Amino acid sequence: MNSALAADLKRLVKGDVLCDDLHRTLYSTAACIFQMMPQGVVVPKDRDDVVAVVKYAAEKGIPVTARGAGSGLAGQTLGEGLILDFSKYMDKIVELNQAQGWVRVQPGVVLGKLNKYLKQFGLWFPPDPSSGDVATIGGMIANNAAGPRTVKYGPTRDYVLSLDVVLDDGSGTGGSRWRGLDAEMRALVDANRALIDQSRPQTLKNSSGYHVFDAQFDLTRLLVGSEGTLAIVTEAKLKLIRLPPERTLMRIYFDDLEPMGRAVVALRPLVPSALEVIDKTMIDLVKNSILEWQQKMPSNLSSILLCEFDGDRKEQVAALVDKARSLLGEAIEITVASGHDADKLWKVRKAASPILERLQGPLRSTRIIEDACVHPDNLVAYIQGLKRIFAKHGVQGIVFGHAGSGHVHVNVLMEAQGQDHNAKILPICEDVAELVAGLKGTLSGEHGDGILRAAWVRKIFGKLVPLFEHVKKSFDPKNILNPGKKIQPPDFDLRKYLRASRRHDHEYVADSPFAGWTKEIERCHGCGFCRTYCPVYQERPDEAATPRGKAAMLQGALEGRFTIDPKEVREVADLCINCKLCLVQCPSGVDIPGMCLEAKAYDVSQRGLSAKDEVFVHVRENSERAQKWAPISNWLMPVIGAVKGIRRSPDFVKDETRTTKKSDKKVIYFAGCFADYNDPNGEKQATIDVLERNGYEVVIPDYRCCGLAACSLGARDEATACAKANVDLLSGTDYPIVTSAPSCGLQLKLEMPELLPGEATRKVAERVVDVHEFLLRLHEKGELDLNFKRIASTLILHPTCHLRALGADKAARKVLQLIPSLELVEIPERCCGMAGSFGMKSETYDLSQAIGKHVFSDIKKANPTLLAASNGTCRMHIGEGTRREVLHTMTLLQQAYGLSPLEGFHKVHEGVALESFKGHMGTSSGDEMTQIPCCGG
Numbered sequence: 001m002n003s004a005l006a007a008d009l010k011r012l013v014k015g016d017v018l019c020d021d022l023h024r025t026l027y028s029t030a031a032c033i034f035q036m037m038p039q040g041v042v043v044p045k046d047r048d049d050v051v052a053v054v055k056y057a058a059e060k061g062i063p064v065t066a067r068g069a070g071s072g073l074a075g076q077t078l079g080e081g082l083i084l085d086f087s088k089y090m091d092k093i094v095e096l097n098q099a100q101g102w103v104r105v106q107p108g109v110v111l112g113k114l115n116k117y118l119k120q121f122g123l124w125f126p127p128d129p130s131s132g133d134v135a136t137i138g139g140m141i142a143n144n145a146a147g148p149r150t151v152k153y154g155p156t157r158d159y160v161l162s163l164d165v166v167l168d169d170g171s172g173t174g175g176s177r178w179r180g181l182d183a184e185m186r187a188l189v190d191a192n193r194a195l196i197d198q199s200r201p202q203t204l205k206n207s208s209g210y211h212v213f214d215a216q217f218d219l220t221r222l223l224v225g226s227e228g229t230l231a232i233v234t235e236a237k238l239k240l241i242r243l244p245p246e247r248t249l250m251r252i253y254f255d256d257l258e259p260m261g262r263a264v265v266a267l268r269p270l271v272p273s274a275l276e277v278i279d280k281t282m283i284d285l286v287k288n289s290i291l292e293w294q295q296k297m298p299s300n301l302s303s304i305l306l307c308e309f310d311g312d313r314k315e316q317v318a319a320l321v322d323k324a325r326s327l328l329g330e331a332i333e334i335t336v337a338s339g340h341d342a343d344k345l346w347k348v349r350k351a352a353s354p355i356l357e358r359l360q361g362p363l364r365s366t367r368i369i370e371d372a373c374v375h376p377d378n379l380v381a382y383i384q385g386l387k388r389i390f391a392k393h394g395v396q397g398i399v400f401g402h403a404g405s406g407h408v409h410v411n412v413l414m415e416a417q418g419q420d421h422n423a424k425i426l427p428i429c430e431d432v433a434e435l436v437a438g439l440k441g442t443l444s445g446e447h448g449d450g451i452l453r454a455a456w457v458r459k460i461f462g463k464l465v466p467l468f469e470h471v472k473k474s475f476d477p478k479n480i481l482n483p484g485k486k487i488q489p490p491d492f493d494l495r496k497y498l499r500a501s502r503r504h505d506h507e508y509v510a511d512s513p514f515a516g517w518t519k520e521i522e523r524c525h526g527c528g529f530c531r532t533y534c535p536v537y538q539e540r541p542d543e544a545a546t547p548r549g550k551a552a553m554l555q556g557a558l559e560g561r562f563t564i565d566p567k568e569v570r571e572v573a574d575l576c577i578n579c580k581l582c583l584v585q586c587p588s589g590v591d592i593p594g595m596c597l598e599a600k601a602y603d604v605s606q607r608g609l610s611a612k613d614e615v616f617v618h619v620r621e622n623s624e625r626a627q628k629w630a631p632i633s634n635w636l637m638p639v640i641g642a643v644k645g646i647r648r649s650p651d652f653v654k655d656e657t658r659t660t661k662k663s664d665k666k667v668i669y670f671a672g673c674f675a676d677y678n679d680p681n682g683e684k685q686a687t688i689d690v691l692e693r694n695g696y697e698v699v700i701p702d703y704r705c706c707g708l709a710a711c712s713l714g715a716r717d718e719a720t721a722c723a724k725a726n727v728d729l730l731s732g733t734d735y736p737i738v739t740s741a742p743s744c745g746l747q748l749k750l751e752m753p754e755l756l757p758g759e760a761t762r763k764v765a766e767r768v769v770d771v772h773e774f775l776l777r778l779h780e781k782g783e784l785d786l787n788f789k790r791i792a793s794t795l796i797l798h799p800t801c802h803l804r805a806l807g808a809d810k811a812a813r814k815v816l817q818l819i820p821s822l823e824l825v826e827i828p829e830r831c832c833g834m835a836g837s838f839g840m841k842s843e844t845y846d847l848s849q850a851i852g853k854h855v856f857s858d859i860k861k862a863n864p865t866l867l868a869a870s871n872g873t874c875r876m877h878i879g880e881g882t883r884r885e886v887l888h889t890m891t892l893l894q895q896a897y898g899l900s901p902l903e904g905f906h907k908v909h910e911g912v913a914l915e916s917f918k919g920h921m922g923t924s925s926g927d928e929m930t931q932i933p934c935c936g937g
């Protein structure tokens with residue numbers, strides 16, 4: 001850590017200063033194959049902070065690199081000086097003028113959030129890169145980002161009306177230096193007009209080099225696409241257009257490359273809003289893991305075109321679709337989708353690059369030639385040339401992207417750590433640059449040059465490069481603004497900056513405690529999509545809180561980039577609440593929760609468990625004792641909880657459950673700690689009743705805790721002991737093991753085989769089934785009792801994170817939809833913030849509430865008659881946040897079968913006390929709920 005640098009910066013800025021080795025490591029990577037260790041990171045709070053940092057950097061000769069979401073693929077947000085992270089504080093929508101159709105924003109505003117805000121006004125900022133849910137406006141301006149709909153609407157440059165910037169001396173837009181640069185650049189362009197026209201790429205889009213190609217020079221348009229090498233953007237005024245209300249997507253299948261290319265040329269005059277190609281290699285790789293692509297496809301398929309038309313009226317769009325059909329005589333099949341169905345297809349297309357990280361085996365997707373662009377008339381020739389290059393170098397290639405713009409994203413499949421991996425990178429890049437130059441194309445259509453393409457700018461632009469160098473020198477004579485991007489010397493070797501996981505000669509720390517996770521850690525390529533779903537990051541937007549930050553931390557530990565301090569590692573790992581959404585949402589399917597469990601276990605092995613965590617780790621034993629002494633224990637526990645730093649929990653309730661059914665059909669019911677001790681007469685009895693109603697004898701053995709709390713807190717020995725006891729107990733039969741708590745089900749199915757590998761564990765885990773899935777399977781076989789009574793109510797089912805991770809959320813919906821007259825109301829799927837012990841500890845209680853506020857608000861707005869969820873502590877948390885009773889899903893089915901009274905069933909709670917939880921969950925009362933808790937996940 002550079003203490004002097006940190007001290008200087010902290011005196012200068014109001015924002016965060018991060019110069020420790022751990023945070024420097026987190027910012028040394030992005031969504032690219034490169035790595036650069038910065039000297040420090042500043043998270044500015046305002047323009048004054050940016051000015052102060054730039055002036056200081058100029059004085060000290062330290063480079064400055066602006067960064068948004070870190071979702072760039074070419075390494076342009078990496079630097080060896082200071083990183084300015086705009087994504088945390090400078091992320092405001094400053095002003096909207098609906099009448100004139102513009103918006104003013106700070107650079108950290110995320111595109112997806114901006115367009116969500118604009119949608120209510122019927123407005124839209126059209127550039128739509130695939131990373132749009134993550135990408136910031138500042139990053140889009142830096143790269144001149146585009147996306148699928150550029151074919152009709154154009155790139156970012158066409159929508160930037162003006163910029164507020166900080167120049168290398170700290171001055172800004174409109175000052176004397178700005179005016180002088182404007183005059184100089186105009187004269188430079190005018191003097192070299194013939195050379196510029198001769199050297200420009202013959203393409204429909206370009207993000208390479210500096211933009212000097214307009215007939216009428218515009219300094220703002222020059223800065224768009226300059227990747228922070230000329231100035232740093234602090235605010236932007238953007239042009240908006242009306243959002244087209246109607247869209248239809250055609251999926252067009254071809255059996256050969258040439259007819260696909262001819263179709264692109266034929267369709268372009270119809271002005272489609274998108275025209276995307278996906279080749280067969282890509283389809284074959286992803287269709288087994290992506291539901292939307294699992295339908296039967298033509299056996300002779302070569303490629304698919306996605307052709308979208310939009311407009312103001314359905315009739316207008318339908319006419320365009322009909323016209324397109326008439327031009328597609330060479331297609332072997334055409335399907336049409338709109339609305340939600342089309343959105344699902346787009347979701348897969350936009351996640352194409354990250355999805356490739358799911359590949360098993362030695363081949364890795366390598367993005368080194370992913371952004372070249374040619375004129376659409378030359379697209380087929382370009383793809384054919386690529387195939388020759390792939391054959392020459394003995395690699396595979398995957399082609400997809402913006403066919404309508406002649407711009408396809410090419411991912412090379414290579415053995416990332418093979419002996420010849422490094423040797424092949426430069427020759428492949430050189431051959432592709434030669435091919436693109438021969439077709440009068442550009443190496444970047446939208447991703448920018450960065451580190452990756454800067455050395456080949458000379459190949460594409462030739463004699464124009466000295467003019468680019470003049471531009472850079474005029475704006476940044478000391479070369480402090482993102483140096484090394486856009487232009488590099490001819491002998492520059494990008495392999496110098498390859499991530500360790502991409503080098504065949506790399507070495508990891510031999511005795512690293514995280515060595516067993518090496519391959520999983522390397523699978524995270526840093527796309528940043530986790531920023532969109534991680535509940536902790538949503539409320540604490542620090543890079544350390546992102547799931548990719550955890551992978552970067554462990555990667556740095558493996559490489560020995562910082563000294564592993566168990567406490568420091570634990571602080572970052574604790575920002576993962578083990579919600580398991582990474583298993584559902586991460587396009588690459590990286591097991592970030594597993595990495596964090598490993599980090600927590602390492603901490604416990606070095607420092608032991610805290611007294612507070614001991615309470616949660618031994619939750620079943622503690623709960624059993626508390627239940628025996630209820631209600632006295634419920635009265636005492638607020639005092640004990642306060643001493644232990646535990647904020648609240650549900651009461652303990654006497655178990656009055658009964659099983660009555662004897663049958664040849666048997667199931668083992670693993671109810672879990674919450675149902676056993678906090679809600680035995682609610683969730684537990686309801687599950688028993690529903691299973692018995694369907695002809696099953698319910699067997700409840702004397703199992704141990706599933707071990708999730710111990711696992712989540714790093715107490716691996718205790719978790720393993722629980723796993724061994726349960727495997728020994730449950731191995732004696734072949735009965736299905738039914739769980740009503742998704743957290744328990746997830747632990748038994750997913751974590752138990754990791755803790756206790758072996759055939760016996762595998763067989764037990766395979767028998768575990770969530771109760772909703774169990775009932776749905778009965779229904780699909782025609783064996784479910786459908787004699788339900790009507791429940792004429794509206795219902796919000798909160799799909800808990802672990803229910804989603806199990807893949808049982810759809811089953812829960814389908815089963816509840818069998819109840820007559822029950823109407824399910826949809827709200828956005830979000831984490832409620834409980835996460836078991838996380839929501840019970842005093843130090844994380846407020847963050848838990850902040851995460852949950854979105855769910856609470858959505859429920860209050862929808863105002864359903866009934867609420868339901870399947871995790872006990874999540875029900876408690878949502879009940880507190882909404883002042884509503886939250887039933888277990890099995891209680892609803894129990895009611896529908898007429899197996900329990902409806903008293904209190906529809907009660908809406910206006911106070912804090914949730915009285916109707918008596919007999920279901922005990923009584924709880926806001927901040928006073930401080931008893932020994934169930935882990936709940």
